[in-house]
Amino acid sequence: MGLSLRLRRRGGSKKELSPVMGFSEEEETTIPSQFQCPISYDLMKDPVIIASGITYDRENIEKWFESGNKTCPMTNTVLATLEQIPNHTIRRMIQGWCVSNKGSSLERIPTPRVPVTSHQVIEISGKLLSATQRGDHVGCVEMVKKMKRLVKESERNRKCLRRNGVGLVLCVCFDAFSENADATLLLEDVLFLLTWMLPIGSESQGKLTSATSFRRLVGFVRSGNQNAAFLVKELLSLDEAHVDALLEIDGVEEAFVRLIRESVCESSLTSIYHMISRKPEIVSRFVELDLVNIAVEMLVDSENSVCEKALMVLEAICDTSEGRRQVRGNELVMPILVKRILKISEFAKNKLVSVMWNICKTGQGTEVEEALRLGAFKKLVVMLQVGCEQGTKEKVTELLKTMNKHMKTKGFVEHSDSSIEFKHLKKPF
Structure with missing residues (x-):
């Protein structure tokens, strides 16, 4: 029936x-x-x-x-x-x-496109490799556009391309044409395809991180290409050693900061985090580009994913003395940190507490007083009451002790509920 x-x-x-x-x-x-x-x-x-x-x-x-x-x-x-x-x-x-x-009102079911087979993918991939080896720009364009159509058709096609090693061939193609000024459109299509081929193996990474390929990737980042920024971020996530090769390129810091400034690029934020974490000595280069102010402003009303990346960057910056000075010198940083304590993801809270702990621990006391005046004590107590990771819990407890001590020595009066004791806290604060 x-x-x-x-x-x-x-x-x-x-x-x-x-x-x-x-x-x-x-x-x-x-x-x-x-x-x-x-x-x-x-x-x-x-x-x-x-x-x-x-x-x-x-x-x-x-x-x-x-x-x-x-x-x-x-x-x-x-x-x-x-x-x-x-x-x-x-x-x-x-x-x-x-x-x-x-x-x-029933509509005719359209004739479905038959998914690509492994045999067809291997054939297309082989033709692209041959055209690359011959330096045949037109032939490469033809095969890459065919792959692009397949990728857009269905997830099944994308999986088939990934399974059959297309990522490596695309990386070979990108490396081979990376110095060709007339191959911009081809390389842009290759970048688009590569975002669907991740993760890629060490051989593919080697092609994309060669001196010429990395320079071309950064060039695309400089021009605002989000696919290039995404690929660089993935490369740095796969192997921190790629950071060294990236930082040898002139103007790389400006390229990523500019993309963040123009389009709030999360991939660029993550890449900068990897760069600073790997080479803390380059913090000064990013500070000169106003990165601290840009990251702080991103915390005002951005969505959770952006806040997480911005706080990751600020935490990495605060691992250096110069970075801490710059963060403390930003008039917005403490008001925004206090305002967002309970309004972000757990991961972001961990980073936020780390930043606050860093600037309060190394400051002259004015940061602690400002945090108290803004109501940080109560919010930090709530964090402990709700629960947080052990490392974050220890920093919150230390912050509360410092604040409590400051209230006693400076005669600062907090709200009455600031003296409420919770089982998570160790006395005296």
Whole structure:
């Protein structure tokens, strides 16, 4: 028996399908059972036959296989192969049925694109490699655009390209044309494709981190290319040694700070964090580019992911004496830190407390007084009450002790609830 659907109107003339629970004089459309996917019972858009001979909708059976199942959902038999063959007969029948029921607002199911096969990917990849080795710019453009179309079509295609080593060939291509001024469009397409091929192996990384490739990548970052910034961030995350090669490029700091200033690029923030963490001595170069003020301003009303990256950068900057001086000298930093204590993710809270602890511990006491005046004591107590990581808990406790001592010695009066004791705190504060 097929699934019975009723057409009902919503908001005027628009129709939608809804299950029919009983008889009605309203118009009804019943989907024939042979057109329903045995998994979802919905109309199949891309029917495929598996080794058991049962036809399923491709999307549903792929999810079944991706979950680790190697059996037929209907028969429970173990399959010799997970290959899926398009059922063109059923698809044409479904399309014909949809056309014949056009009056009931059913649209014709479009002919699905057949997913790319491993054999086809290997063939395209081989042609790209050959064209690269010959220096055939036109041939490379043709193959890269073909890959780009496949990537945009479906996640299945993207997985197939990743599985068959396309990332390495793309890196070889980028390296080979990195000094070619006329290959900008080709290289931009390669960068787009590479963002879908991550993570890449050491051989691929070696191609992208060669002197010429890295310079070209930074050049794209300088021009505002987000894909280039994303790839650099991934490269630095995969191997900190890449930081050394990156910092040998003239103007690399300006390129990343400029991208942050112009488009709040999270990848650039993460890259800067890796650079400062690896080479603390370069903090002065970023300080001269006003990075501290930029990062602090990002904390005002940015979403959590941006706040996390900005606080990571500030924490790394505060690991140096010069960096701490610059952060303490920013008039906005303490008001913004106190305001956001309880309004960000747990990861961001850990970084925020680290920054506050650093500037209060190494300051002259004015930072502690300002934090108290802004209500930091109460918020920090709440953090301990709610719970936080051990390292953060220790820093919060130390901050509270310092604040409490400051209140006693300076005669600073806090809100009455600041003296409330919690089991997490060790006396005296």
